[in-house]
Amino acid sequence: MENRNPDTEKTSNYNDLEKMSTSNLLSNINKEDKTVPDSVEKQIPAIEKLVDEIVSKMETGGRLFYIGAGTSGRLGVLDASECPPTFGVSDQMVIGLIAGGDTALRNAVENAEDDTEQAWSDLEPYKISEKDVLVGIAASGTTPYIIGGIQKARENGIATGCVTCSSGSPLAQASEFPIEVITGPEFVTGSTRMKAGTAQKLVLNMISTSVMIKLGRVKGNKMVDMQLSNKKLVGRGTRMIMEELNVEEDQAARLLQEYGSVRAAIKNCYKK
Known part of the structure; x- marks a missing residue:
């Protein structure tokens, strides 16, 4: 009705x-x-x-x-x-x-x-x-x-x-x-x-x-699969890697550039 x-x-x-x-x-x-x-x-x-x-x-x-x-x-x-x-x-x-x-x-x-x-x-x-x-x-x-x-x-x-x-x-x-x-x-x-x-x-x-x-698209409380489409998001991704891996900013930025995502950078570094 x-x-x-x-x-x-x-x-x-x-x-x-x-x-x-x-x-x-x-x-x-x-x-x-x-x-x-x-x-x-x-x-x-x-x-x-x-x-x-x-x-x-x-x-x-x-x-x-x-x-x-x-x-x-x-x-x-x-x-x-x-x-x-x-x-x-x-x-x-x-x-x-x-x-x-x-x-x-x-x-x-x-x-x-x-x-x-x-x-x-x-x-x-x-x-x-x-x-x-x-x-x-x-x-x-x-x-x-x-x-x-x-x-x-x-x-x-x-x-x-x-x-x-x-x-x-x-x-x-x-x-x-x-x-x-x-x-x-x-x-x-x-x-x-x-x-x-x-x-x-x-x-x-x-x-x-x-x-x-x-569905596993967040790790801890971080958007580890986010698209790195601008400087703000690249900076956020860099800080996530710094926190997770306890590394300096320069190294985190290099890892992010090398692997293309926060998840991939963290995953590959833990493998090493």
Whole structure:
């Protein structure tokens, strides 16, 4: 049954926003934001189930797909795009798709989220299969693009999860591993880029980071497989090697240049 009044559409607890001082606006927004981590914490058992499912699929060559629209879609694409530089994985391991395509990352694409068939069409070029996991992201949990994609995935034996901020939504009902972070009314009524968006970002951080740690992409607490794509990251990699091997900066820098990654430098030096 369709959720006709998503929690994310409820009227703000505040009124006459335009009459508030700048200080009051900022304080009240911050007051609302402080509630988000507590809402996320309540969903840790649900997040755990989804993470373990993703890990089990990825251990046998599977991939993680995110689908979303608007802010939710952008957050999925963002999380996916940060996995290769952070953890040194292929850009085909975590894939984010947004309703309306890449144009929608910067500009709204009219009616893109209303097509129940389009998500599956967007996924087909990737040959998504039962080896993979599909996670739908939608604050209201009512977006046709995402629901249609999740339903079609389940019909094809693909594991599905979702991240939504409304209770009892059609998206959660359609998903095998639903995560429902109930953030309540937004400061500006219906503006889900605020608390709901923050909650989704936190959950996606938890999912991808935990998955990559469990797949061995972190050593100790270090990003040993990160891509050395700029001076800051080369410096970070050098410091990691200095700490791990107890060597001077010049030697650590040489080792990093020679082996091309923190992991390889440490591994080869321990062999010697």
